[in-house]
């Protein structure tokens with residue numbers, strides 16, 4: 311019997327600062343209804359999918375910063391999304407800024423959740439690779455203050471069993487790091503879900519701007535192939551508060567091939583039937599990890615953080 315999940319990659323167009331949570335949730339529900347009409351079991355939304363990408367601004371007023379965070383999930387504002395998903399029996403991945411009080415301390419993470427087809431939060435991930443900087447850098451066309459507004463995630467790259475699949479999650483910049491996929495590959499992941507907000511312009515390296523889409527595809531296709539897993543990468547795209555975010559939301563097979571891809575920089579659903587057993591031939595041959603990996607020779611990966619050149 312084939313194990314197929316029909317997956318919808320629900321790309322979002324821009325969210326402006328003046329857009330209310332209610333208006334954004336309505337867009338998410340519209341995309342979810344489209345996915346239901348196409349027979350989807352699972353819908354993937356972007357990173358920080360409820361607000362504009364606020365780390366582009368230097369802010370010092372903590373109340374202003376916290377206005378972009380969610381204190382509960384579901385909340386009154388996000389309940390319609392959970393209700394629609396449950397009504398249709400669809401699971402979903404959602405990225406948002408999470409504020410939690412743990413042991414009396416306020417903690418803030420760039421988070422994603424996986425909600426299963428019965429409406430239960432079956433998985434949670436807190437972004438580990440936080441890009442950007444922690445201090446105000448006025449020379450930039452816009453800021454990228456994830457290192458200021460979020461803590462490094464504390465949940466690792468876990469893989470969990472839900473909806474008949476070995477599911478994993480990561481967020482945006484995580485997709486550029488082979489370690490992200492490999493840690494999940496070592497837990498026999500079958501589908502990696504990820505959302506992203508990627509400005510086309512990279513202030514510290516503007517010569518990369520023209521390669522933004524290429525690098526996006528390169529890292530997701532490489533991660534899928536080398537770990538024989540489906541990868542579903544979903545953008546928030548378009549011009550948001552004057553800053554262009556790339557699109558290119560993609561559903562990528564364990565072969566590394568792109569099966570479906572968004573064409574616009576707007577709200578757009580792309581759908582693919584994903585056979586969860588498609589990775590098996592790779593996992594039994596080229597990427598039989600137990601048979602071919604040589605971890606003794608990879609120690610440096612966990613023992614050393616940055617590159618150290620050889621001595622003369």
Ligand code: CDV
Nearest residue numbers: 441454482483507508509
């Ligand atoms: N939201 C992100 O993590 N964005 C980064 C940008 C800053 C490079 C990314 O890797 O797409």
